[in-house]
Amino acid sequence: MSEAPPIEVAGSAKLPLGMTPERFLRSYWQKHPLLVRQAFAGFSGPLAPDDLAGLACEPMAFSRLVVFERAGDAWDVRNGPFEETDFASLPERDWTLLVQDCDKLIGEVEALLAPFRFVPEWRIDDVMVSYAVPGGSVGAHVDQYDVFLLQGVGTRRWQISTDPDASLDFRADAALKILASFAPTHDWELEPGDMLYLPPRVPHHGVAQQACMTWSIGMRAPAVGELLVDFAEQTAERIGEDLRYTDPDLLVPADSAEIDAQAIARVRALLRHAQDLDDATLQAQFARFITRYRSAQQTAPPPVRIDAAQLQAALARGAVLYRSPWSRYAWQREGRAARTWFAGDSWPATQHIARILQDHRQLDAAVLGKLAASELALLTELHNAGHLVIDDA
16 A cells, blocks of 8 residues: 655645645545645635625525523524524534535635636536634544635634544534544644645535635535436436337246246346446436536526617627526537537537637627637527526626
């Protein structure tokens, strides 16, 4: 077994990971934790605690309050949206406010994802921001996905365990999935600008040492069960009702109520046939799945549709197209062409426009340049579906 690489490195403006993305992916990604001191020197974040509390009061935000009651060693989890009065009654210590999807709600937060796009965009889930008072925590736990924990204002103590035999059993009496036992192998205090990367299933525990904010860039890692359910539903629609259980080799059974081995063999062959997906079908099914948002929020079409000529005129007078924050985007090659995917729906495209949509969150005449008729038509369709929002101000 090769020796683990250094667990702590120094970052810089040019190398926030303390190394090239290529080396990070090769040596650490889904393999080893990494603490990067001053990955983003001077980082405080575009949200203040009051801003986060305001977001937690919005119906569109997925927010939680986690309060630890020391006297009874108990955890209380409250779900938002909250009222301002909910915060006034909180104790002076031992609570945390968490708001997910802050990148969908605040453009300045979405901009924080740019340094992390060495990972495929469809793998990035969200930016969750937490505010904690002294002692605030969500308990020792594991995540099922990769996460970058970037420290904003204040300090947080992080303990992790790299013991491969560490217990992952949860407490049965807690509202959260808190580890029943936790024996850290590493212990650090993170200051503003420090960042901790954790692969999936690494036990960790963070506790605020003073009032602090932590920015969690989480990756999307769908469970196999999720994929199977989604693929099964899509496959069922594709094959219809014609493919059915058959038994032309049926023999008189020894017991008419018995489900015998021959019946199970027929079922196995039938399901194997139903799951036999060619590459194009598998690509389409996965792209449809991975670009759909995990929550209930959906992109809404605009109240007024436009045509290609109207869009071209708007761009000519300085309008900007923004990608809807709720529209996950990905694209696939189709020979020399491409297929673009937004929130589970697809459109044929050129590879040229597919890459522009990937590389730019804001599209104007300068970025788009001279467009083919099919590319202008695609942008028009995406606007009319709500995936691109026009700002003609």
